[in-house]
Amino acid sequence: MPPEAGTTLPSVLTALRQGTANLHRRLEARLPFFATTLDVGLYRRLLMAYYGFHAPFEVALAPHVTALDHARRAKTPTLVRDLLALGLTPGDIHALPRCSDIPAIHCDHSALGAMYVLEGSTLGGQVLKRAVAERLQIDAGNGGAFLDVYGQATGPLWRGFLEFLASATAHLEQHEVVVEAAIDTFSSFERWLEAQEVLL
Numbered sequence: 611m612p613p614e615a616g617t618t619l620p621s622v623l624t625a626l627r628q629g630t631a632n633l634h635r636r637l638e639a640r641l642p643f644f645a646t647t648l649d650v651g652l653y654r655r656l657l658m659a660y661y662g663f664h665a666p667f668e669v670a671l672a673p674h675v676t677a678l679d680h681a682r683r684a685k686t687p688t689l690v691r692d693l694l695a696l697g698l699t700p701g702d703i704h705a706l707p708r709c710s711d712i713p714a715i716h717c718d719h720s721a722l723g724a725m726y727v728l729e730g731s732t733l734g735g736q737v738l739k740r741a742v743a744e745r746l747q748i749d750a751g752n753g754g755a756f757l758d759v760y761g762q763a764t765g766p767l768w769r770g771f772l773e774f775l776a777s778a779t780a781h782l783e784q785h786e787v788v789v790e791a792a793i794d795t796f797s798s799f800e801r802w803l804e805a806q807e808v809l810l
């Protein structure tokens with residue numbers, strides 16, 4: 611069942627998909643989840659890099675999306691849990707580099723564009739969690755919880771986000787600010803992962 615089944619497809623979603631499709635494809639091709647070089651060490655470095663992006667970005671987004679169940683959608687605590695399971699100490703995690711080039715979130719509409727990217731990534735996570743389980747024997751209990759951060763709630767939370775997106779943009783005539791924030795989020799994330807040397 612498509613994730614948006616049962617909801618009206620908002621035109622802003624079409625604009626977001628069109629605006630970011632190439633960026634998604636490129637990032638997907640550069641992430642090493644399916645590479646022969648993927649081992650536990652590289653997977654750990656990948657999650658460390660994810661943490662370095664999500665931790666500051668979730669803080670920046672929090673004031674803008676209070677109407678959405680933002681706390682329920684926090685992904686950083688799950689990344690921390692995985693990193694601990696993979697052998698890092700709380701001190702190691704505290705000392706991890708954090709992205710200082712996160713997209714500027716200057717209004718609720720730009721927050722929505724950024725959230726589209728972060729929320730949508732939970733859909734791809736469903737594919738990635740299976741790859742990591744098969745290839746590294748890592749699952750939710752030993753370092754793979756982030757890839758299935760919402761578990762069985764993945765579909766309902768995605769549909770909930772789409773409904774929120776539709777209502778919050780119902781009177782917005784131009785979608786550029788939303789789409790640009792999504793593009794910036796993909797680009798900034800890719801730059802950060804590249805700087806952390808975890809991309810192919």
Ligand code: HEM
Nearest residue numbers: 613627637638641643726727728730731733734735737799
């Ligand atoms: C190798 C890595 C990735 C794979 C294999 C992958 C795969 C997928 C798949 C299969 C979907 C569609 C799911 C569905 O329709 O049920 C999806 C959606 C999406 N992914 Fe990814 N993804 C990856 C990485 C990422 C990353 C790193 C991000 C962002 C940080 C991301 C953002 C999104 C977004 C925003 C959507 C929603 C598209 C929409 O329905 O509008 N993905 N991904």
